[in-house]
Amino acid sequence: MNTASVAQTTQPLFDVQAVRGDFPILSQQVNGKPLVYLDNGASSQRPEAVLQAMDSYYREMHSNVHRGAHTLGDRATDAFEGARIKVQQFLNAASAQQIIWTRGTTEAINLVAHGLAAQLKPGDEILLSQMEHHANIVPWQMLAERTGAKVVPIELTPNGELDMESYDSLLSERTRILAITHVSNVLGTINPVAEMVAKAKAHGVITLIDGAQAVPHFQPDVTALDCDFYVFSAHKLFGPTGIGVLYGKVELLEAMPPWQGGGEMIEKVSFAGTTYNTLPYKFEAGTPAIGEAVGLGAAIDYLANLDRSAMEVAENGLLQRANELVPSVPGMTVIGTAANKVPLMSFKIDGLHPSDIGTLLDQQGIAVRTGHLCAMPLMELYGLPGTARASFAFYNTQEEVEQLFAALQKIQRLFA
Ligand SMILES: Cc1ncc(COP(=O)(O)O)c(C=O)c1O
Missing domain, CATH: 3.90.1150.10 (Aspartate Aminotransferase, domain 1)
Structure with a gap:
């Protein structure tokens, strides 16, 4: 041979x-x-399949979603919600209500940082690492400013790995949140996020993983990782710009206040007060990026065939x-x-x-x-x-x- x-x-x-x-x-x-x-x-770039899916969405079925008023609206809603299910399956999330559309990774992290404010008090600590993208630093600094909490970076080893001894020594009863990148956009390092989440859980710490650089290379399993939040952007996953994903655990999402107010995210509005929609719509105010969701769904289908x-x-x-x-x-x-x-x-x-x-x-x-x-x-x-x-x-x-x-x-x- x-x-x-x-x-x-x-x-x-x-x-x-x-x-x-x-x-x-x-x-x-x-x-x-x-x-x-x-x-x-x-x-990254988009395959023909994504371009065609978005083109035919706009040519054949564009309408607003969740209005139930006519056939095009039903088709658009089916395509839009179908894309959410594709993301759910891509991440191996337990339910589609855990998949919230955002404009991208940055907005998803801001949404979570905003939503966790009530859970922090002065002296609490938010652990990040020295290899984070600004999108996973600045929203937490803004949260720290609002709450009196402190942002603490985990150190790196000289070759650009997370120093797990630094992580172990920083995890304490003061730690409330761990927000860590799955893959560094500068170093390429794949971090041991499963091990880190397990250690964080043992301290009752809320965990967020920034998957922006991970998803183009491998498929994360949020159920196996057991993280509380996982976020990514479609445009790095061979899909369109302007849309991204926040996956979250139901109990945490339920406990968080809405992110923005407006149409879609409400159950009942009156001048006496407003009640909010159920998940995931509670976090999706206004007309969403429907064509972009369809494009992301097509990117996931394309990858599934490779x-x-x-x-x-x-x-x-x-x-x-x-x-x-x-x-x-x-x-x-x-x-x-x-x-x-x-x-x-x-x-x-x-x-x-x-x-x-x-x-x-x-x-x-x-x-x-x-x-x-x-x-x-x-x-x-x-x-x-x-x-x-x-x-x-x-x-x-x-x-x-x-x-x-x-x-x-x-x-x-x-x-x-
Ligand atoms: C690791 C990481 N996190 C977050 C982001 C921000 O992504 P976006 O600009 O799509 O919100 C990027 C973008 O390069 C990134 O590489």
Whole structure:
């Protein structure tokens, strides 16, 4: 048996060229070069199936939802609520009433931080980590300002993992909330959230997991994780912008006050007083992002038709190839070398500012993110003005990784 057939029998195959054909945006030239899109951590691209689902929603069934007045309204409501059920199944949540539509991860975290205010008193502590995105820092700082509670960051190890000794030492009777990212948008580190939630529960701590960078790479199981809240944005999961998800435990959602007031979220309104709708509608004031919900449902269906374990092997192969090529660029350092990472690489190159790296790569048709990546406390920790970040999706190829490094070698040679 030759080695190629051994590899075929031991590793699931992922047909990257076939999936690339599903993403029309990828087959274009940028600055005269074929587009190499490596900014998936900021926002990924949409497959034809999502574009078509949204197009046919608007062409064939658009109307407002939950009005029960006519046929189009019923169709729109079915499509909208059908998408909620797809999200419920995607997260393995017990019921669809636990799935609340938001504008994205940021709004979902703000909603929870707003809703938990009554449960905090001065001196209480909210544990985060030094690797959080601003979206999982600032809402908690605002909550701390309102309540007299304190935001306390868990420290990191030098390679960019959470320091579990720091976590253990910070968990105390003062801790009320743990808000932690599942995957770091800068370091790529996959955090041991199940273990962290279990420890937090033992102290009666409310837990929120920011899944924004996790869901594009693997499917979380909120029931197994036993977290109180899990949040993510559709636009990183190959779905539309403008919609995201808050999953929550029923008893906590029931105990939280509404987020915004208006139509949809009420049961009865009078000038003597208003009563609120049941879950999930209590948190969904106003006309929701119906077409976007339909698009997210289509993205989840699209992913369900792919072999996600083969996809993971292919994605890990991209990171492995990138790691192999790092020594080929003199002065290049990877920021975040955790053992358990998603395919994402933040880096610096001696003598080059990150924003110059981004501009020079763009001239080669290669899109990466540069700057503080919405994680200023982490940049401060590493003493960096910012980084460049290549973040891969399942539709990226080994050749694209090689193109990135060939471009970096040239940039380093000419400009560093
Ligand atoms: C880890 C993490 N959390 C939160 C966010 C915020 O997501 P959004 O801007 O979609 O609300 C991001 C976006 O990059 C992120 O990477």
